[in-house]
Amino acid sequence: MATINDNNDIYAQNYGNNPSLSGTYKPFTSPYLNFDPGYVPISQPEFIFLDGSNKQRGRFELAFGQIGGSCMVGAAIGGATGFYNGFKATTLAGETGKLRQTQILNHIMKKGSATANTLGSIAVIYSAFGVILSWTRGTDDDLNTMAAATATGFLYKSTAGLRKCGMGAAVGLGISALFALWNSKDKLAQLTQFNPA
Template identity: 55%
Template sequence: MILRSDTDEFILPTGANKTRGRFELAFFTIGGCCMTGAAFGAMNGLRLGLKETQNMAWSKPRNVQILNMVTRQGALWANTLGSLALLYSAFGVIIEKTRGAEDDLNTVAAGTMTGMLYKCTGGLRGVARGGLAGLTLTSLYALYNNWEHMKGSLLQQSL
């Protein structure tokens, strides 16, 4: 039996918006990036641990060394991606509140500023590279996010 619901499954206060704002999505973004980073780092740590200990026989010291690499890499990647997500979310919320609008310009600006701040210890060249990386990634995301809308607009123009 398939359950179908034609109505919303939650109750909203009168006048409330049905979509989540950038501040509400920040928690999901930060947590998701931390979990993704931890999973990716653990897999990378397992790969590195097995590679570094390939000449050792299976023993407790080898297992401990592999486990240390897994936890170290997992924590490193979780921290890195979590920090990036925190910066991106903070910039996004600040830009949204400053401009009073939520659109793709906020997304691209927040990504660019995140890249610039994250790589600011690398001097002017690092800031430029980080900003370019943030601009590129968030621009690609904005294009992906609006692909159906853009495709529909192009089809209407051609008719």
């Protein structure tokens, strides 16, 4: 058994055997931390991927971020719209004080939640179509994006009649076509520089 003044005592090795209250402080050492830093690579962090898998997230993994982002964007846009509408309505009604604050908050919450639900629902439908098309076709390309957006617009407006369904599908196709063009601007730049002569 080790005593306080014994050199084999772990307390004496780490904090010294000075008879003062605090002793002399030495940094704590552990036999488990005694390693050669040469074993630790100084390169950038690397991610571990399964053999044969591609090194980017698929449509299913991206769906969760898209849905959450759509809800947050919808809440922000709806909240700003609700603030504007509430401010205008309370000014016209001549309300002041706590009543005005409550009315403005009610407008913000009502419009913010409605817009967040709308954009979140659209994102869920779009993500579901995108994942199904990606798994069915075995690839994830711009055709999947445009087909998923067109089907989303069609399904989202399906309860409003056939004309509204067509308009929803056209809006979805238009937005996705613009996104596909913006997403493949490098390919378009290469095509415009092509000189057949």
